[in-house]
Amino acid sequence: MFTKWDKILIIALIVASAASYPAIRHFFPGEKYVSIEVLGEEIKVVRLGLHKEISVRGISGESIIRFDEFGARFVESPSSYKKCIGAGYVKDVGDVIHCEENGVTLRVIGSGRADRAKPDFITR
Amino acid sequence: MKIVKALKAKSILKYILPVIIVVILFSIWHFQRKIITVTKTRLVLGTVVEITVQGKNRGLLSDAVSAAFLRISEIEKIADRNTVDSEISKLNSLAMLGESKKIPVSRETLEMLNLARGVSESSGGAFDITVAPLVDLWNFKEGGQNRRIPEKGEIRERLKFVDYRNVIIDKSDNSISSDLAGIKLDLGGIAKGYAVDEAVLVLRGFGVESGVVNAGGDMAIIGNKVGGSPWVIGVQDPRDANKLIALLSLEDVSVVTSGDYERYFIHNEKRYHHIIDPNTGYPSNESISVTVIVKNTAKNKAKNTALADALATAIFVLGPEKGLELAESIDSVEVLIVGPSGKTFATKGVIDIIEYLD
Numbered sequence: 001m002f003t004k005w006d007k008i009l010i011i012a013l014i015v016a017s018a019a020s021y022p023a024i025r026h027f028f029p030g031e032k033y034v035s036i037e038v039l040g041e042e043i044k045v046v047r048l049g050l051h052k053e054i055s056v057r058g059i060s061g062e063s064i065i066r067f068d069e070f071g072a073r074f075v076e077s078p079s080s081y082k083k084c085i086g087a088g089y090v091k092d093v094g095d096v097i098h099c100e101e102n103g104v105t106l107r108v109i110g111s112g113r114a115d116r117a118k119p120d121f122i123t124r
Numbered sequence: 125m126k127i128v129k130a131l132k133a134k135s136i137l138k139y140i141l142p143v144i145i146v147v148i149l150f151s152i153w154h155f156q157r158k159i160i161t162v163t164k165t166r167l168v169l170g171t172v173v174e175i176t177v178q179g180k181n182r183g184l185l186s187d188a189v190s191a192a193f194l195r196i197s198e199i200e201k202i203a204d205r206n207t208v209d210s211e212i213s214k215l216n217s218l219a220m221l222g223e224s225k226k227i228p229v230s231r232e233t234l235e236m237l238n239l240a241r242g243v244s245e246s247s248g249g250a251f252d253i254t255v256a257p258l259v260d261l262w263n264f265k266e267g268g269q270n271r272r273i274p275e276k277g278e279i280r281e282r283l284k285f286v287d288y289r290n291v292i293i294d295k296s297d298n299s300i301s302s303d304l305a306g307i308k309l310d311l312g313g314i315a316k317g318y319a320v321d322e323a324v325l326v327l328r329g330f331g332v333e334s335g336v337v338n339a340g341g342d343m344a345i346i347g348n349k350v351g352g353s354p355w356v357i358g359v360q361d362p363r364d365a366n367k368l369i370a371l372l373s374l375e376d377v378s379v380v381t382s383g384d385y386e387r388y389f390i391h392n393e394k395r396y397h398h399i400i401d402p403n404t405g406y407p408s409n410e411s412i413s414v415t416v417i418v419k420n421t422a423k424n425k426a427k428n429t430a431l432a433d434a435l436a437t438a439i440f441v442l443g444p445e446k447g448l449e450l451a452e453s454i455d456s457v458e459v460l461i462v463g464p465s466g467k468t469f470a471t472k473g474v475i476d477i478i479e480y481l482d
Contacts, residue, residue: 009140016144019151043165043172052161053182119358119371120176120349123381123415124341 032093034072036065037105048072048091048108058102065106071095078102159350164189168196169204169316171340177327178334178350188330192323192337199322202232203315205256205308212311215300216256222305226294232318233311234298237291239427240314243434244288247450251438252402254290256310257282262407264387264398271389273396279405286402317380317433320344321426337429341381344429348375362413362462369468370460371479376420378429382436383413383462401441410443412462417477419456435459444469 002010032048038058046052052067053075061078071091074084079101087097095108162185163176173196175189202211211233218227229237243251261274261282290304311318316339323337324344335346336355348354354373361367362383372379384407388397401408416436418428435457439447444463451459451471460478461469470478 012140012144016140016147019144019147044163050161051159052163053186054162055164057165057167119356119368121174121336121338121343121355122341122358122360122368123343123372123379124360124365124383124386 032091033109034065034067034090035105035107035109037107039103045109046072056104058099058104060102063099063102063104072106072108073097074099074104074106077104160185162186162189164193166193166196168193169200169319169339171316173337173339175323175327176336176338177332177346179332184330185332188327188332191330192326195322195326196319196339199232199315199319202230203236203311203318205310205312212309216308219302219305219307219309226297226299226301228297228299231298232322234293234295234300235427236311236314236318236430237293237300238295239318239430240311240434241288241291241293243314243431243438246453247435247438247442249288249402250441251313251434252286252288253309253311253313254286254288254307255313255400255402256308257285257306258400258402258405259310259312259398260308261405262396262398262400264389271396273391283405286405313437314430314434316340316342317378317429317431318427320378320429324429325426342429342433343380344378345374345376359415359460360413363466368481369462370481372415372417372477373479374417374477378418378420378432379415380429380432380436381413381415382440384411384440385413399437399440408441408443409464411440411447412464412466414440414447414462415460416451417458417460417474419458421456431457 034046034048035042036044036056038056046054046067048071049069050067054065056063056065063074064076065072066075071089073089074097077084077099079099084097084099090097090106090108093108096105098105159178160180160182161176161178162182163174165172165174175192177185177189179185201207204210205212205216207213211230215227240253261278285306290302290307292301320337320339320342321344324346327335327346333347334350337344345355354375357372357374357379358368359370359372361369362385382399384395384397384399386398388395397407399408414436416432416439418432420428439450439459439461442450444461447459447461448469448471451457458471458473460474463469
């Protein structure tokens with residue numbers, strides 16, 4: 001059976017593992033990006049892992065997409081059944097959520113697109 | 125036996141505990157410095173306007189961005205000559221009727237007119253807000269088959285109405301007047317920048333210290349990114365929309381690009397685009413693209429995007445040689461010009477902020 005000290009040690013290790021997640025994300029940021037598309041046209045590419053909230057106007061209103069350490073997800077959508085909100089996060093390359101009624105799509109893409117996302121903005 | 129085990133665990137903890145404490149402290153620090161970025165986009169001013177702000181309070185940032193968009197819409201209602209009840213439309217209607225008496229205008233219109241006048245004078249008329257009759261004649265807003273090259277006589281006729289000096293601005297009573305019937309004002313070359321500046325004022329009023337207001341490439345940069353690094357702005361390759369020609373590392377500036385690739389058509393292998401030389405009535409072939417950067421200083425923090433907007437058009441029309449001369453004559457202004465042959469020209473200060481791409 002576990003002694004009191006064994007239990008303390010186990011709990012301490014669990015706490016340390018959980019607490020080290022931000023450290024890992026800090027020192028080893030992922031090279032994944034989310035492409036935001038409206039009616040199939042890419043309007044923005046955002047790096048995953050950043051804390052951001054982006055509002056995108058689709059065909060029937062505004063979709064709000066939240067980015068955090070867990071990935072990207074819709075938090076607001078004008079669609080009637082809010083299926084895209086219920087779909088949760090996209091986080092791995094190839095993950096896609098499509099808000100059909102509003103025509104907005106989130107698609108995780110790999111680091112091959114990193115160069116395009118290098119500037120924060122483009123003047124044209 | 126139990127005592128031995130407890131001692132072993134204690135000695136393990138002695139080494140592990142400091143590590144755990146460090147990790148937990150790092151986590152607390154990491155989450156405390158967590159920066160939130162809020163980005164919203166709207167279709168206003170005839171383009172996609174995107175406002176990005178950074179800070180720690182999501183609610184405040186969101187309110188600031190919404191208020192900034194409201195301000196942009198207000199400017200659009202004043203300055204868009206395609207909106208029937210805008211102030212500038214009303215002014216144009218009166219001017220068409222030959223109304224020569226003084227017409228009171230808003231503070232915003234007066235500011236835009238004054239700024240435009242300054243750029244018109246310093247550029248020898250290369251930027252001119254009375255160019256509207258020519259813009260309408262060329263009609264680059266219409267697509268496809270409606271595009272045509274106007275006859276020389278038509279251009280000559282319209283040129284009679286193009287001269288910024290025909291607009292008399294009276295700052296004493298916030299009014300304008302003109303003796304020339306048929307004159308038509310177009311603030312398109314300055315209003316977008318002005319709206320961006322007004323949005324920045326609203327954001328600063330909310331305490332925003334880091335962000336970018338981007339109106340279709342005309343942008344104002346507030347401070348630098350949270351964390352201290354500059355914002356990186358790509359300059360589009362004027363002949364390939366998927367490429368960049370350079371990266372600019374910028375903080376607390378306005379940056380605007382004008383190019384011959386936004387609205388144009390090709391006829392007999394010649395490119396006809398929307399930047400009209402007010403002196404000839406034809407699209408200017410002196411440049412391919414012009415990027416103007418105006419640094420915010422203690423002296424000039426107010427309307428730098430509007431200034432950059434107007435200067436980008438003026439320098440485009442003037443071309444590399446005279447354009448560089450104009451830019452160098454104004455404090456805190458830098459410019460990157462892609463000349464007619466594709467060669468790039470830049471003011472001296474650009475070297476400190478630019479990374480050219482192959």
